[in-house]
Amino acid sequence: MSKSPLSIQRLVAVFLAGVLLLDYPLLPLFNGAGTWFGIPSLYAYLFLAWAILVALIAAAVRHRGPP
Amino acid sequence: MAKKILIADDEANIVASLEFLMRQKGYEVRVAGDGAQALAMVAEFAPDLLLLDVMMPQLSGYDVCQRIRALPDGQRTRIIMLSAKGREAEVSKGLAVGADAYVTKPFSTQDLVARVAQLLGE
Amino acid sequence: MLSDRVVIPAALAYLGALFALAYYADRRADRGRSLIANPYIYALSLGVYATAWTFYGSVGRAAANGVGFLPIYLGPTLMMALWWMVMRKIIRISKAHRITSLADFVSSRYGKSALLAGLVTVIAVVGVIPYIALQLKAVSTSYTILVRYPEIAMPAQAAATPIAADTAFWVALVLAAFSILFGTRHLDASERHEGLVAAIALESIVKLVAFLAVGAFVTYGIFDGMGDIFGRAAASARLAPLLAPLAVTGAYSSWAWLMLLSALAIMFLPRQFQVAVVENVDEDHLRKAVWLFPLYMLAINVFVVPIAFGGVLHFGADAVDPDTFVLTLPMARQQPALALLVFIGGLSAATGMVIVETIALSTMVCNDLVMPVLLRLRPLRLAERADLSRLLLAIRRGAIVAVILLGYLYFRLAGDAYALVAIGLISFAAVAQFAPAVLGGIYWKGATRRGALAGLAAGFAVWLYTLLLPSFAKSGWLAGGFLRDGPWGVALLRPHEFLGLTGLDEITHAMLWSMIANVGAYVAVSVLTRPGVAEQAQAARFVDIFRHGSEGLAAHLWKGSASLPELNALLARFLGPARAAAAVAEFAQRRGLSAPAQLAADADFVHFAETALAGAIGGASARIMVAATVNEESLSADEVRAILDEASQLIAYSHQLERKSSELEAATAELRAANARLQELDRMKDDFVSTVTHELRTPLTSIRAFSEILHDNPDLDAAERARFLAIVIKESERLTRLINQVLDLAKLDSGRAEWTVAELDLKEVIDEAISATSQLFRDRNVALDTHFDGNAPRVHADRDRLMQVIINLLSNAVKFVAADSGRVVVALTAGAGELRVSVADNGPGIPVGDQATIFEKFRQAGDTMTAKPHGTGLGLPISRQIIEHFGGRLWVENEAGGGAKFVFALPAGRPADAAA
Known part of the structure; x- marks a missing residue:
């Protein structure tokens, strides 16, 4: 099979982490919680989490599985 | 004039026995303790026959034989190789590098003496 | 200064340049030097996701509710994590089946059902029309505002202007013309448009640059950085609540549903399917695209909130439509060049979307709606016409014009009632209806054609009722009571509060009900119905795409007889004679034949012909045409099951074989x-x-x-x-x-040695060994010293064996030192858990290179070939074996002042294996 089970497991893990980072249980913690460097915490947090997520996806697919 | 024989071996006791046997037959005998010495003495002593052990320090019997045969008058000396190594391959190697005979240790003294005489044309 | 005499030529010049690029890329592709065969172009082409809706509408939504626009981009980002699995599978399947549209995909999966293909097409067209309307609205609005520069005035209601004076109408016509140019200059069997993709990628760059430029201008030119904007927003009564916008009731459920909705849209919008699947050159491009594309979205969204808040702060509340802030802010600050750049950026976003979307839709309309009907209309005798490729092109061009005009119609009817974002979400909700049928279709073999039909129909009906009709109602086209009181005054049927479900925004409400209806009907009907023969075969080929290659199985599943000339003629009719001949020749070559004439009209060739045809007219139509040309024996369900079982057994066997x-x-x-x-x-x-x-x-x-x-x-x-x-x-x-x-x-080697182990004092053993060798020392007049550690513990070992070792070391030492001046030192020391005995001499020492070999049998220091051993050459190997038997070590080191030092170490006390 041409799938690399390892990188697929990583990607699913990234997906689940993303759902957690960008949804209900975590978001209220930052809603109206002051500012970070002059930027409202919710905005700063969302863009930061977004960037981290992109980096995680990039890291997860970079590994080439066995052909 | 007595024929000249050079014995090259590093086992003192074997040398002693060979020396006794050769002197008994009236040959003029010299002894070399290793390969390098043997080469030097071939040039200086010009033996008619060389009893050459294969396993010697510094220079093996094969090397000594090869170098003697490479000398300008290297064909003059008869060479009998003596070795405790008696395998087919070693015998052929000895003959290939130019020995006239290859005698396996332990040897029969009578046979060896007869072989020496034969090679010296007596 | 920015009159229509500047703006129109600039816009047309830009579109012309795009077309030139597309033309050049097409020419390069024809010469085999593809411009787009790299993951960066692929990722940029996915950026067609960002339309005028992103470009203008995100700012509008941000001005209304802060972060509310972000789920539209966060959802796709999350979906990217799964694309390597899901999208790669879809791409692989589509390449194997020559699938050229979403409708084709769904229909192929469920037994090449023409009905299903038609339904998907209808949903796609109806669903996407509002979205196209949105682009027309954005372009015409931005144009109308821009040409009034330096004045800033909101355009009049569209419905009030006559059509011929309506900018949107002319925009629609221009876009239709360019779509036809880009997408239907010629018919391509693979439906791939390299030039189009290159142009789309460039448009992605242009709109990003334009948006970043205006963002930087607003944030750092008008205001003093982000901190300044947010600081002022906090002080503004209008904006302060938006700094913590999620406190509103239902905000989190809207948030989650929007993420889901957009995560599905990124796969199932017809234009996204077109660029991601149909135009994909190499599935490995996904590896880079899955992180480059979300990075692109992140970049284009960084300045959305600053522009929105900056606009509100600058213009005050409600004087200027927030959807136009991107354009009106530079205008208000007398920046005509920047305003023109923004207009071009917005034009890029809109044209990219419209062109790709209409091309994708036209393929569907032509292949899955019009052709199946035409082919079945006996009076037209279409199946017997010689060359249909021109007809196909004409149908597609007509479809493009029709779709764009329908978009314009929707814009006239409903466009004014909604902000841009709301219109886009209606379309998202429509295409989300494809998700169960497609995703279920590639992972669940049990899903049936009837299940897919039921699910799609139910979901679409709910969407129509809860989103599309209300959009007409809001614009006054339907009676207002429909929304307020429900149809016929039945409150339970109110479209936005169906069955009394309140407290949700209309999109969340519609998604909830449509997904319940869709998934419910899909699963229930699939479970209740048995798949047909053709369906079972296709289900296996889709779900197990990574296990079956693709070819073999399909050919197994066909029985009948066919004629080579008839099939060739069929191909020529739809592909055109030249391309049909080339395709057949290539197929013959692949099978190892020198000429196409040697081909047999066997199952493989029939399958090839059908697949090639599918590339041009879609799977369902291709099935109809091939079925009409050849004599097929229908396989019974049992036969199909047997073949599939056999195939999967074969696969299992081959996996076993591979493993074995x-x-x-x-x-x-x-x-x-x-x-x-x-x-x-x-x-x-x-x-x-x-x-x-x-x-x-x-x-x-x-x-x-x-x-x-x-x-x-x-x-x-x-x-x-x-x-x-x-x-x-x-x-x-x-x-x-x-x-x-x-x-x-x-x-020792064979382990048969006998050992007598006892507790013993090493000092005594050494003394005894010394006295046993004393004669040797006297003979050569060698001095012998001893150094004993006073409190050395006792060891467990064999007395005689240890003695043997020590005697061996002593006799070696005495042999190698010079007579008369030789000197040997024996020492016993107690260390950490072990005892050491060393025998050092002042002889020549042992070269480092020989220190390991002297412990091998018959090996002594020096050249082994010529060196006569001083002893037997076995003493040291034996000694080492003895010491190791007692868990110790024996080694040699050179003394600093010359000479060798042999050392052995024994563990103190009882070693584990001493009894062995």
Whole structure:
């Protein structure tokens, strides 16, 4: 099979982490919680989490599985 | 004039026995303790026959034989190789590098003496 | 300064430049030097996701509710994590089946159902029309505002203007013309448009640059950075609540539903399917695209909130439509060049979307809606026309114009009632209806055609009722009471509060109900119905795409007879004669035949013809055409099941075989290694025997020679006789010693040696060994010193064996030092958990290179070929074996001042294996 089970497991893990980072249980913690460097915490947090997520996806697919 | 024989071996006791046997037959005998010495003495002593052990320090019997045969008058000396190594391959190697005979240790003294005489044309 | 005389030529010049790029890329592709065959272009082309809705509408939504626009981009980002699995599978399937549209995909999966293809097409067209309307609205609005520069005025209601004076109408016509140019200049069997993709990628760059430019201008030109904007927003009564916008009831459920909605849209919008699947050159491009594309979205969204808040702060509340802030802010600050750039950026976003979307839709309309009907209309006798490729092109061009005009119509009817974002979400919700049928179709073999039909129909109906009709109602096209009181005044049927479900925004409400209806009907009907014969085959080919290649199985599933000339004629009719001939020739070559004439009209060829045809007219139509051309025997359901079972058994077998053969390979490698080891051991044994023989013969030679001399010379004098006899005796002893050691070593090697282990004092053993060798020392006049550590513990070992080791070391030492000046030191020291005994001498020492080999059998320092051993060459190997038997180590090191030092260390107390 041409799938690399390892990188697929990583990607699913990234997906689940993303759902957690960008949804209900975590978001209220930052809603109206002051500012970070002059930027409202919710905005700063969302863009930061977004960037981290992109980096995680990039890291997860970079590994080439066995052909 | 007595024929000249050079014995090259590093086992003192074997040398002693060979020396006794050769002197008994009236040959003029010299002894070399290793390969390098043997080469030097071939040039200086010009033996008619060389009893050459294969396993010697510094220079093996094969090397000594090869170098003697490479000398300008290297064909003059008869060479009998003596070795405790008696395998087919070693015998052929000895003959290939130019020995006239290859005698396996332990040897029969009578046979060896007869072989020496034969090679010296007596 | 920015009159229509500047703006229109600029816009047309930009579109012309795009077309030139597309034309160039097409030419390059024809010459085999593809411009788009790299992951960066692929990722940029996915950026067609960002339309005028992103470009203008995100700011509008941000001005209304802060972060509310972000789920539209966060959802796709999350989906990217799964694309390597899901999208790669869809791409693989589509390539194998020559699938050219979403409708084709769904219909192919469920037994090439023409009905299903038609339904998907209708949903796609109806669903996407509002979205196209949105682009027309954005372009015409931005144009109308821009040409009034420097004045800033909101355009009048569209419905009030006559059509001929309506900018949006002319925009629609221009876009239709360009779509036709980009997408339907010629018919391509693979439906791939390299030039289009190149142009789309460039548009993605243009709109990003334009948006970043205006973002930077607003944030750092008008205001003093982000901190300044947010600081002022916090002080503004209008904006302060938006800094923590999620406190509103239902905000989190809207948030989650929007993420889900957009995560599905990124896969199932017709234009996204077009660029991601149909235009994909290499599925490995996904590897980069899955992180480059979300990075693109992140970049284009960074300045959305600053622009929105900046606009509100600058213009005050409600004077200017927030959807136009991107354009009106530079205008208000007298930046005509930047405003024009923004307009071009917005035009990029809108044209990219409209062109790709209408091309994708036109393929569907043509292949899955119009052709199946035309082919079945007997009076047209279409199936017998010689070359249909021109007709196909004409249908597609007509479809493009029709779709764009429908978009314009929607814009006239409903466009004014909604902000941009709301319109876009209506379309998202429509295409989300494809998700169950597609995703279920590639992972669940049990899903049936009827299930897919039921699910799609139910979901679409709910969407129509809860989103599309209300959008008409809001614009006054339907009676207002429909929304407020429900149809016929039945409150439970109110479209935005269906069955009394309140508290949700209209999109969340519609998604909830439509997904319940869709998934529910899909699963329930699939479970209740049995799949047809063709469906089972297609289900297996889709779900197991990574296991079956693609070809073999399909050919197995066909039985019948066909004629080669008829099939060739069929291909020529739809592909055009030249391309049909080329395709057949390529197929013949792939099968190893030199000429197409050698082909047989077998199952493989029929399958090839159908697949090639599918590329041009879609799977469902291709099925109809092929079925009409060949004589097919229908397979019974049992036969299909048997073939599929056989195929999956074959796959299982081949997997087993693969595993077995790799196991075999591993075993072979192990055997080879073992064999090499054995050969090496054998060689070592040979060498050992040969060396032993040599060592035995040397003393034997002296013994025999002197025995014969003594025998043959009875008259030797007494002194000489005694000397010769002494030699014989000495050599006999040497021989005995050698034989004993060889036997000893053999015993140690084979583990048959006997050990008598007792607790003993090493000091005593050393003393005894010294006295046993004292004669040797006296003979050569060598000095011997001892240094004993006073409180050395006792050890568990074999007394005689240890003695043997020490005697061996002592006799070696005395042999190698110079007579008279030689000196040997024996020391016993107690260290951490071990006892050390060392025997050091002042002899020549041992070269570092030889320090390991001297412990091998018959190896001594120096060249082994020429060096005569001083002893048997077995003493050290035996000693080492003995020491190691007691868990210790024996090694040699050179003394600083020359000389060798042999050391052995024994563990103090009882070592674990001492009893062995």
